[in-house]
Amino acid sequence: MATKLRADCPICGSKLIKAAPSSDIEIDCPKCKSRINIIVGDKGYHLMVLKTADMLSGSNKE
Numbered sequence: 001m002a003t004k005l006r007a008d009c010p011i012c013g014s015k016l017i018k019a020a021p022s023s024d025i026e027i028d029c030p031k032c033k034s035r036i037n038i039i040v041g042d043k044g045y046h047l048m049v050l051k052t053a054d055m056l057s058g059s060n061k062e
């Protein structure tokens with residue numbers, strides 16, 4: 001029986017997706033527009049923020 005894990009946005013806490021184990025998902029948060037990469041393993045999931053809304057709005061410093 002596969003347990004689906006619920007992933008929340010690490011930036012704004014909005015519910016993003018329910019993911020099955022062994023998933024690798026890239027999704028844009030509908031609320032804060034951050035791009036999140038979700039890697040789901042057997043015991044939990046790992047979130048990586050690829051882009052935040054701050055980066056997307058154009059104030060990028062090299």
Ligand SMILES: [Zn+2]
Nearest residue numbers: 009012029032
């Ligand atoms: Zn968000």
